[in-house]
Amino acid sequence: MKKNWNLLENLTRCELDKDFPTALSFYKDAVSKNIHLNHRHFNILLSLCATCLCDPKAKPIDNSLRSDIHRIGYKIFNHMLASNIKPTEADMTPLVVIAATRKKGDIAFRLVKDMRFYNLCPTLSSCRIPLSFFCENLEVDKAYSVEEYMVSMGVKLEEKEIVALLEISALYERAEKVYSYLQKLRESVSCVSETTAQILKNWFSLKSASKMGKLDWDVGLVKEAVLKNGGGWHGLGWLGKGKWKFSRSRVGSDGSCSGCKEILVDVDIDLAETEKLAELIASLSFDKEITATFRNFQEWLHNHNLYDSVVDGKNAGHSEYGGFRPSKLILVVKELYNKNKSPLAILDDQHLREVSKAFPAFLNQWRDQQLFHSAPNGASDWFCLYAAVKRKCLIVTNDSINSNPKFLILGNNFFLKWKEQYQVRFSIVDAAAKLKMPPPFSSVIQMASKLN
Ligand SMILES: [Zn+2]
Numbered sequence: 001m002k003k004n005w006n007l008l009e010n011l012t013r014c015e016l017d018k019d020f021p022t023a024l025s026f027y028k029d030a031v032s033k034n035i036h037l038n039h040r041h042f043n044i045l046l047s048l049c050a051t052c053l054c055d056p057k058a059k060p061i062d063n064s065l066r067s068d069i070h071r072i073g074y075k076i077f078n079h080m081l082a083s084n085i086k087p088t089e090a091d092m093t094p095l096v097v098i099a100a101t102r103k104k105g106d107i108a109f110r111l112v113k114d115m116r117f118y119n120l121c122p123t124l125s126s127c128r129i130p131l132s133f134f135c136e137n138l139e140v141d142k143a144y145s146v147e148e149y150m151v152s153m154g155v156k157l158e159e160k161e162i163v164a165l166l167e168i169s170a171l172y173e174r175a176e177k178v179y180s181y182l183q184k185l186r187e188s189v190s191c192v193s194e195t196t197a198q199i200l201k202n203w204f205s206l207k208s209a210s211k212m213g214k215l216d217w218d219v220g221l222v223k224e225a226v227l228k229n230g231g232g233w234h235g236l237g238w239l240g241k242g243k244w245k246f247s248r249s250r251v252g253s254d255g256s257c258s259g260c261k262e263i264l265v266d267v268d269i270d271l272a273e274t275e276k277l278a279e280l281i282a283s284l285s286f287d288k289e290i291t292a293t294f295r296n297f298q299e300w301l302h303n304h305n306l307y308d309s310v311v312d313g314k315n316a317g318h319s320e321y322g323g324f325r326p327s328k329l330i331l332v333v334k335e336l337y338n339k340n341k342s343p344l345a346i347l348d349d350q351h352l353r354e355v356s357k358a359f360p361a362f363l364n365q366w367r368d369q370q371l372f373h374s375a376p377n378g379a380s381d382w383f384c385l386y387a388a389v390k391r392k393c394l395i396v397t398n399d400s401i402n403s404n405p406k407f408l409i410l411g412n413n414f415f416l417k418w419k420e421q422y423q424v425r426f427s428i429v430d431a432a433a434k435l436k437m438p439p440p441f442s443s444v445i446q447m448a449s450k451l452n
Pocket residue numbers: 249257258259260261262
């Protein structure tokens with residue numbers, strides 16, 4: 001086997017130029033000279049197979065190459081396997097794309113499912129290809145089966161996919177499916193796009209939409225379901241029959257709708273998911289000593305549950321000129337106290353010492369009222385996040401509170417939604433803290449509380 005150092009350079013240039021024909025000639029040349037190809041070479045070649053079919057900016061290919069591309073793609077893929085290279089999803093996705101462009105949706109879906117043979121878990125990037133193929137070609141049951149497969153693999157759908165499924169379900173008048181996708185849309189997208197709004201409008205103006213729905217229901221049961229879901233939605237299916245009215249209206253800063261006069265509610269995060277988030281935060285790994293202190297803190301928190309807000313002490317006292325200013329923290333805590341949002345300040349040990357030095361009287365008073373808790377240096381934000389999630393109370397910080405990759409288990413938007421609902425930001429103006437509370441209502445699909 002010979003090595004050719006120029007091959008990668010040449011293929012990379014083709015990749016940039018989106019030039020499959022030239023890349024193919026380099027490949028053929030390499031094969032004829034018995035040159036060893038590595039994973040990167042194969043991956044460029046495979047992705048170019050798909051690029052030249054779907055990217056309008058790709059270098060044009062003639063018809064004979066176009067009709068042969070699936071054969072070439074498989075040949076390259078099999079060559080890669082024969083070279084003992086374990087494929088990744090990125091290597092297989094081009095084959096899925098090629099199948100879909102050849103109108104072979106079943107093959108595209110099978111390829112996605114075949115990823116398991118290589119110990120790969122497909123993600124949205126490959127699953128969305130057969131899904132959108134079946135939606136575009138109106139093969140409704142096949143589209144549902146791709147979605148079921150995605151759910152079974154833990155792949156979350158995004159707005160585009162949910163809406164495609166919703167649209168095709170509306171077309172086939174599958175009212176229960178429309179309802180379930182509406183629910184999924186509600187769970188994963190906060191504010192829908194203009195295109196989605198139009199598709200929803202189309203559904204609600206259909207005759208079948210007015211005919212669906214139960215005629216009686218148990219009001220108590222509905223109320224209970226709404227409460228369990230955190231507000232704004234009962235999830236019990238279509239209730240009532242009759243023509244829908246579709247209109248656009250403005251929502252005031254207090255959440256009141258100018259159209260129907262209902263008030264949008266602050267939809268709470270699902271209880272089970274919140275508990276899971278708290279567990280995930282608790283499972284983040286730190287060194288032994290910090291973890292031991294954290295276990296004590298968990299126990300302490302369990303017995304002290306009368307807080308409405310948790311203050312990230314390090315952030316509240318953070319000075320824009322660097323360093324820590326105890327007076328800023330005190331202003332924030334005072335303001336929360338005045339606003340009846342019983343605060344718990346969580347402070348790194350070193351900052352606690354600074355507060356105690358500068359304002360000993362305050363610290364004593366706080367101690368009596370149990371308004372603070374210390375944390376090992378550098379760990380206070382972790383303690384703070386846990387306390388806020390666990391106790392379902394406000395978190396006071398100007399920090400962006402970045403999501404940890406572990407939280408993705410709960411879905412991309414979950415942590416963002418949690419933040420939107422629980423984070424209080426603050427500013428210090430004229431020696432007083434001004435708090436910016438989370439919005440009083442959630443920007444999410446909601447159902448009217450008056451069911452009629
Ligand atoms: Zn309204």
